[in-house]
Amino acid sequence: MKAIEVNNLVKKYGNTTAVDDISFSVEKGHICAILGPNGSGKTTTIKSICNLLIPDKGEIKLEGQDNKKSINKISAMFEGTRNLYWRLTPRENLRYFAGLRGLGGKAVEKNIDELLERFNLTAKKDVVVNNLSRGMQQKTAIAMTLICNTDIILLDEPTLGLDIESFMDIKEVLRDIAKDMKKTVLLSTHDMSLVQDICTDVVVINKGKLVAQDTMTNLLEMFRSMTYEFVLVEPISQEHKNYLLNLGYDFYFTNDDSLLEIDIFSSKEIYNIIDALKAKEIMVKEIKQKEVNFERVYLNLISGGKK
Numbered sequence: 685m686k687a688i689e690v691n692n693l694v695k696k697y698g699n700t701t702a703v704d705d706i707s708f709s710v711e712k713g714h715i716c717a718i719l720g721p722n723g724s725g726k727t728t729t730i731k732s733i734c735n736l737l738i739p740d741k742g743e744i745k746l747e748g749q750d751n752k753k754s755i756n757k758i759s760a761m762f763e764g765t766r767n768l769y770w771r772l773t774p775r776e777n778l779r780y781f782a783g784l785r786g787l788g789g790k791a792v793e794k795n796i797d798e799l800l801e802r803f804n805l806t807a808k809k810d811v812v813v814n815n816l817s818r819g820m821q822q823k824t825a826i827a828m829t830l831i832c833n834t835d836i837i838l839l840d841e842p843t844l845g846l847d848i849e850s851f852m853d854i855k856e857v858l859r860d861i862a863k864d865m866k867k868t869v870l871l872s873t874h875d876m877s878l879v880q881d882i883c884t885d886v887v888v889i890n891k892g893k894l895v896a897q898d899t900m901t902n903l904l905e906m907f908r909s910m911t912y913e914f915v916l917v918e919p920i921s922q923e924h925k926n927y928l929l930n931l932g933y934d935f936y937f938t939n940d941d942s943l944l945e946i947d948i949f950s951s952k953e954i955y956n957i958i959d960a961l962k963a964k965e966i967m968v969k970e971i972k973q974k975e976v977n978f979e980r981v982y983l984n985l986i987s988g989g990k991k
Contacts, residue, residue: 685747687712687836687868688733693742695728702728703739704892710885712747712835715862715869717879720889721986729889730872734760734838746836756785759829760838767825770814774805774824777813778831785832792831799827803857819850826857830865837861840872851878858882876979880904890986903985904976911974912954914944917967924964931960936980947980 688710695703703725710716720726731737733744735755744751746758761767768777778796782788800806803823813821822842829837842858843851859882861867873879879886879900886903888895896903919941920928928935928944933953936945946957961968
């Protein structure tokens with residue numbers, strides 16, 4: 685069953701078309717990432733799904749019903765934990781937002797306790813949100829979407845600005861939401877490692893157009909190549925960088941230009957690259973083959989295809 689269906693969505697702001705005839709769907713129980721650079725139309729699409737914006741054309745369905753009539757099927761957390769009331773505690777926030785949906789009584793109090801326990805917030809349940817760490821605020825905001833007991837959860841940048849420990853906690857929470865709680869999650873993020881780790885499906889939007897929709901497995905396979913990493917003895921000069929870029933390969937320079945990566949489709953090409961480095965006396969400390977990286981896949985998609 686389709687949890688979310690977006691059909692021929694169009695939204696204009698004056699003479700600017702923010703979303704241009706986009707169609708995609710999300711299967712029930714899946715975690716789907718909706719991705720795109722700033723200005724791509726992603727936020728407009730998300731707000732249209734939540735019925736915060738009215739599109740000029742097209743239709744949106746939540747579990748088979750028009751989203752205007754089924755908005756009770758979706759809960760959303762927007763960037764920056766703006767859903768929360770900062771002077772309320774986690775318990776008070778959950779109780780308040782449950783009340784907005786007409787939920788209350790002993791059953792809701794039990795659900796609140798269970799969510800606080802699941803998110804490791806029990807010890808902080810009576811601390812005002814403003815005094816919590818960023819990670820705990822994010823957990824509270826995600827818990828808020830779950831107390832409403834909707835089938836579909838929309839999360840906008842749930843890991844933005846988190847430290848490593850909080851990031852790992854949130855990642856496990858997101859897996860649990862789909863696997864154990866049987867929710868459908870539409871996830872907006874710029875963190876490609878998070879997408880690769882937890883998402884089953886991906887939607888990519890750029891310049892108002894749908895660029896791709898597929899499973900994570902298929903997208904990785906589509907761009908499967910051999911990625912090699914060259915660890916250099918010292919940072920490469922701009923002159924040598926220009927020389928390499930003019931060879932017809934796509935080099936990626938990282939770590940202050942002391943490390944370069946390249947995607948190739950034949951192992952024989954590695955010898956040509958080594959010869960090119962040797963010709964300019966660019967000394968290599970180590971060569972490693974890497975797994976295909978979704979961040980590279982994403983960059984290829986929004987740039988118009990394989991590089």
